[in-house]
Amino acid sequence: MDPETVGVRWRLVVGGAAAAVVVLVVALVLAGGAPERQPEGLIGAGLPLSWAVPVLRLIADGAAIVVGGALLVAVWLLPASGIRAAQDAAVAAGVWALASVAGLITSAAVILGIPLSHLAEHASVAGELIQVRALAVSVVLTAVLAVVLSGVRTVRGARFALGLAALALVPPLLTGHGAIERTSFWSVTATTSLVVHVFAATAWIGGLAGVLRYARDRAAVERFSSLALACAIAMGVTGLLTAEIHLGGREEGWGLITQWVTTGYGALVFAKTIAFAVLVAVGWWHRTVTLPELATGSPAAFRRLAAGELVIMAGTVGLAVALSRTP
CATH class of the missing domain: 1.20.120 (Four Helix Bundle (Hemerythrin (Met), subunit A))
Structure with missing residues (x-):
């Protein structure tokens, strides 16, 4: 492997890690989930x-x-x-x-x-x-x-x-949040939805990282594209369902809409929703622009866009960790 490729990969790793940590810290501080200093004594x-x-x-x-x-x-x-x-x-x-x-x-x-x-x-x-x-x-x-x-x-x-x-x-x-009341139907639903959400996120983000590291042919990228679409649908549905349950929408109407701008947890849900929308847009661009270019033997555009997508995904993972620790 040539030194330039190694350097690009390490820059991607460092950039993704930095994005995740910065988003995590900022999200915890702004949403009220950051640790607080103990009172004297x-x-x-x-x-x-x-x-x-x-x-x-x-x-x-x-x-x-x-x-x-x-x-x-x-x-x-x-x-x-x-x-x-x-x-x-x-x-x-x-x-x-x-x-x-x-x-x-x-x-x-x-x-x-x-x-x-x-x-x-x-x-x-x-x-x-x-x-x-x-x-x-x-x-x-x-x-x-x-x-x-x-x-x-x-x-x-x-x-x-x-x-x-x-x-x-x-x-x-x-x-997590969904497991507080274990006998509640909505608690079970929220926890199950979260498990599916995490599985889909792991497959989507990990699959893209794997394609960038190992794939050299169009067939593997196209297989991943189909997987990414399924993961995006699963993440969108389960993410909104889980957030709505946690924000009390099952009892108070559309809690997600009314509380994502009035609570720290809701604000993080809103930020994560925006990040998800950006990732969906990037996926659409992959399907309509970079995959056809990849088919012609020009992988550079796909790799550049996928690298940027991974950095956004890393930030979204930081948001997810902050969300799990925000009241």
């Missing part, structure tokens, strides 16, 4: 540890997206690159596992409101917390996934790993 987890929780969640989500995209390449989009994609997925799964372990520890300290140095003394109490248990399951699954991926050499093995990766995405989603 009170012992708490501390601001650095409190900020580490969403940042580690962002890292874990980013690694999960890389894993999902690489495995989609190995299983369906471009099986010829399966071994290389599986190796990349193994590295990303290791990052996912490490971020999940760190997220488990910091989340437990923040939820209990204690410094990290006191966590061992309260391990039994932390173990009773549903959020901690869910994160612990995720830690186990991601660790197993990293080990499995280190030995994957066939499409069948990649399929198994893809199923395991999908399973590892689920536990943290079962303790």
Whole structure:
């Protein structure tokens, strides 16, 4: 691989990571979900540890997206690159596992409101917390996934790993806003919708990253284009449904419309909706302009647009993490 290509890829990685972190921090501060300093005299987890929780969640989500995209390449989009994609997925799964372990520890300290140095003394109490248990399951699954991926050499093995990766995405989603009232029909609906939303986002963003990294032919890009359309539809429907339920629209009429400009959570929903609309427009441009150019042997326009699309997607992931931590 020539140095220029390596440089472009690293600039894309750094640009995407920067966009995600900046959007995360700004969204948390403006929407009211940012950690606050403890009043004088009170012992708490501390601001650095409190900020580490969403940042580690962002890292874990980013690694999960890389894993999902690489495995989609190995299983369906471009099986010829399966071994290389599986190796990349193994590295990303290791990052996912490490971020999940760190997220488990910091989340437990923040939820209990204690410094990290006191966590061992309260391990039994932390173990009773549903959020901690869910994160612990995720830690186990991601660790197993990293080990499995280190030995994957066939499409069948990649399929198994893809199923395991999908399973590892689920536990943290079962303790979010939608899971507060577990016996409520709307709670179950919101949680199920969120799971579908995250699966679709992982496939869409990860698939595009995989196409940019591995694909060299039009067929793989066209397969991804069909997948992206299905993911966009699923994300649009489930995103609006989940937001409307969380904003109380099921009880008060169209809560999403009235509250996305009057609450921090609603404002983030509005921002995420705008970002989604931009991504849909970019997808339409791909289908009508860059794919025909790709068919003529001119991939430059597709790659430039896809790189910009990935940066926007990275910012949207930052918005999603902020949304999950905003009242």
